[in-house]
Amino acid sequence: MKQCPLCGSTKIIPDLQVEDGESYPSRFHRVHVDRKPAALWMREPVESRVLVSVCGGCGFTALFAEDPELLYMAYMQQSGEDEW
DSSP, X not given: OOSOTTTOOOOEEEEEEOXXXXXXXXXXXXXXXXXXXXXXXXXXXXXXXXXXXXXXXXXXXXXXXXXXXXXXXXXXXXXXXXXX
């Protein structure tokens, strides 16, 4: 995010990490896609860290997957399609 979609500011703080302050040690948040979601075990999960950009003007916050292409490839493998 280079410009805030709410206020138009360019005061963007990129690539911050979302932490879970309740666990010790703190853990970074992740999203995952199972390559084989119907499997009873060995679902072959693919993970990506969640990064955050925050507007320094109004506080608008956006979440982004660090590796979206890897997640999308795993998602496409669910349906048997390997093209991406």
